[in-house]
Amino acid sequence: MPVALITHLACLEHDTGPFHPECADRLRVILAALEAEEFQALLREQAPRATEAQLALVHPRAHISRILGTVPDPGDSIALDADTLMSHGSAEAALRCVGGAIMAVDAVMEGWASRAFSAARPPGHHCERDAPMGFCLFATAAIAARHAQARWGLTRVAVLDFDVHHGNGTQDIFQADPTLFYGSSHQYPCYPGTGAASESGVGNIVNVPLAPGSGPAAFRAAWNDVILPALDAFAPELIIVSAGFDAHKADPLAQLRVETADFAWLTQALLDRARTHCAGRLVSVLEGGYDLAALAECAAAHVRVLMQG
Numbered sequence: 001m002p003v004a005l006i007t008h009l010a011c012l013e014h015d016t017g018p019f020h021p022e023c024a025d026r027l028r029v030i031l032a033a034l035e036a037e038e039f040q041a042l043l044r045e046q047a048p049r050a051t052e053a054q055l056a057l058v059h060p061r062a063h064i065s066r067i068l069g070t071v072p073d074p075g076d077s078i079a080l081d082a083d084t085l086m087s088h089g090s091a092e093a094a095l096r097c098v099g100g101a102i103m104a105v106d107a108v109m110e111g112w113a114s115r116a117f118s119a120a121r122p123p124g125h126h127c128e129r130d131a132p133m134g135f136c137l138f139a140t141a142a143i144a145a146r147h148a149q150a151r152w153g154l155t156r157v158a159v160l161d162f163d164v165h166h167g168n169g170t171q172d173i174f175q176a177d178p179t180l181f182y183g184s185s186h187q188y189p190c191y192p193g194t195g196a197a198s199e200s201g202v203g204n205i206v207n208v209p210l211a212p213g214s215g216p217a218a219f220r221a222a223w224n225d226v227i228l229p230a231l232d233a234f235a236p237e238l239i240i241v242s243a244g245f246d247a248h249k250a251d252p253l254a255q256l257r258v259e260t261a262d263f264a265w266l267t268q269a270l271l272d273r274a275r276t277h278c279a280g281r282l283v284s285v286l287e288g289g290y291d292l293a294a295l296a297e298c299a300a301a302h303v304r305v306l307m308q309g
Contacts, residue, residue: 001111001112001113001114002041002042002043002113002114003041003042003043003113003114003115003116003117003303003306003307004042004043004044004045004103004104004107004112004113004115004116004117005034005039005042005043005044005045005116005117005119005303006045006046006047006100006103006104006107006116006117006118006119006120007027007031007044007045007046007047007100007118007119007120008046008047008093008096008099008100008120010089010092010093010096011024011027011047011093011096011097011120011121011122012024012027012028012093013087013088013089013090013092013093014086014087014089014090014093014094014121014122015077015087015088015089015090016077016085016087016135017077017085020083020085021252021253021290022121022122022123022135022288022290024121025292026121026289026290026292026295027119027120027121027286029292029293029295029296030119030286030295030296030299030300031119032296033296033297033299033300034119034299034300034303036300038304039300039303039304039307041307042303042307043112043113045103045107047096047097047099047100047103047118047120048096048099048100048102048103049092049095049096049099050095050096050098050099050102050138050143052064052068054098054099054102054143054147055098055138055143057143057146057147057150058129058138058139058142058143058146058173059129059130059138059139059143060129060130062130063129063130063131063132066132067086067091067094067132067137067138068091068095069091070086070090070091071086071088071090071091072086072087072088073088074088075088076088080132080133080137081132081133083134083135084132084133084134084135084136084137086137090122090137091137093120093121093122094122094137094138096120097118097120097121097122097124097138097140098124098138098140098143098144100118100119100120100285101118101120101124101140101141101143101144101240101283101285102143102144102147103116103118104116104117104118104144104283104284104285105144105147105148105151105152105238105240105283106151107283108238108280108281108282108283109148109151109152109238109281114280115271115274115280115281115282115283115284115306116282116283116284117243117283117284117285117286117302117303117306118140118283118284118285118286119286119299120140120285120286121286122135122136122137123135123136123140123244123286123287123288124136124137124138124139124140124141124142124143124169124242124285124287125139125140125141125161125163125165125167125168125169125170125242125244125287126165126167126168126169126192127139127140127169128168128169128172128173129169129172129173133169133192134165134168134169134191134192135288136169139169139170139173140285141159141161141167141170141240141242141285142159142169142170142173142174144240144283144285145157145159145174145180145238145240148237148238148240149179152238154237154238155179155237156179156180156181156234156235156236156237157179157180157181157236157237157238157240158180158181158182158183158231158234158236158238158239158240159174159180159181159182159183159240159241159242160183160184160227160231160239160240160241160242160270161182161183161184161185161186161241161242161244161287162184162185162223162241162242162243162244162247162263162266163184163186163242163243163244163245163246163247163287163288164186164187164190164244164246164247164251164253164254164256164288165186165187165190165191165192165244165246165253165254165288166184166186166188166190166192166194166195166207166209167182167184167186167242167287168192168194168195170182170184170242171184171194171195171199171201171205171207174201174204174205175199175201175202175204175205176201176202177202177204178202178203178204180204181204181205181206181230181231181234181236182201182204182205182206183205183206183207183227183230183231184206184207184208184227184242185208185210185219185222185223185227185247186207186208186209186210186247187209187210187211187212187214187247187254187255187256188209188210188211189212190212190254195207195209196209197209204234206226206227206230206231208222208223208226208227210222210256212254212255212256213255213256213257214256214257215249215256215257215258215259216257216258216259216261216262219247219256219258219262219266220262220265220266223266223269224269228269228273231273232273232276232277235277236273236277236278237277237278237281238278238281238282238283239270239273239274239277239278239281239282239283240282240283240284240285241267241270241282241283241284241285242285242287243284243285243286243287243299243302244286244287244288244289245263245288245289245294245295245298245299245302246288246289246290246291248260248263248289248291248294248295248298249294250291250293250294251289251290251291251294252290252291253288253290260294260297260298260301261301263298263301263302264301264302264304264305267301267302267305267306267309268305268309270282271305271306271309272309282306284302284306286299
C-alpha cells in the first residue's frame with residue numbers, strides 16, 4: 001500500500017517577509033527533495049480546505065473568526081504577536097495545512113494509504129486553544145487527533161513531537177483528556193518556556209527536556225528510555241507525528257546537536273510502535289526546521305523510512 005504525500009501550493013502563499021525563518025522556501029526545498037526518483041511511488045494528493053466545523057473540534061469560534069477574518073491586502077501583513085504574521089494568503093494556507101492533516105488521518109483510516117506525510121505550512125504545535133503564537137495559526141496535529149476521534153470513533157490517539165521547541169499548544173489542548181497522549185523531546189530552556197518534566201497533565205503528557213548542546217545519545221535516550229515506554233503503555237489506536245527537524249545540529253534557532261540519522265532512527269521506532277498498536281496507522285505533519293539544506297535532508301530521510309520501514 002502506498003504512502004501518501006499531501007500538500008498544496010497555497011501553503012507557499014503564507015508570506016512572512018524576507019527575513020522570517022518560517023518562510024515558503026521551507027516547503028519548496030522539501031517538495032524538491034521528494035521529487036527524487038526514489039520517491040516517485042508516493043501517492044501525491046492535494047490538501048483540501050479544513051471546514052470551520054473541523055477547526056471547532058479544538059478552537060473556539062472567536063479564534064477561528066479572528067484567523068479567517070484577518071486577510072491583509074496583497075503585499076501587506078499583520079503581526080499577531082512578535083513573530084507570528086499573517087499575509088493575504090495566510091488564512092487559505094492555514095486551512096489547507098489543517099485540511100492536509102485531516103486528509104492524512106482519513107487516508108490511513110480508510111486504508112487507501114499505509115502512512116501519510118502532510119508537507120504544509122504554517123506549523124501548528126504552538127497554537128493554543130484560543131491563542132496563535134510561535135508562527136502557528138491553528139493547532140494542526142491536535143485538530144487531526146480530535147478529527148480521528150470524532151469521525152472514526154478512536155478512543156486513544158497519540159501525538160509524538162520531536163521538534164526542538166516544546167509543543168505548548170498541543171499540550172494545552174490535551175492535558176486534561178486521558179484519551180489523548182502527548183510525548184515530546186525538546187530543548188529546555190528554549191522558546192516557548194514550557195515543557196518541564198513535571199508537566200504531566202492527567203498522566204497523559206510526557207516531556208523530556210534536553211539541555212542546549214545535547215546530541216544523538218541524549219535524544220535517543222529520551223525516546224528509548226522515557227517516551228516510547230509511555231507510548232507503549234498508552235497503546236494508541238493512531239499515531240500522529242509532529243515532525244519538526246529543528247533539533248538538527250545545523251539549525252539556527254536552537255542548540256541541539258541531533259543528526260539526520262537520528263530522525264530516521266526515531267521514525268522507524270515510531271513506525272514499529274504503529275505496527276504494534278494500531279495496524280501501522282501513522283500520520284506525520286510538518287512542524288519546524290529552519291536550515292533549508294538540513295530540513296530537506298531530514299524530511300527526505302523521514303519519508304524514506306515511512307516508505308521502506
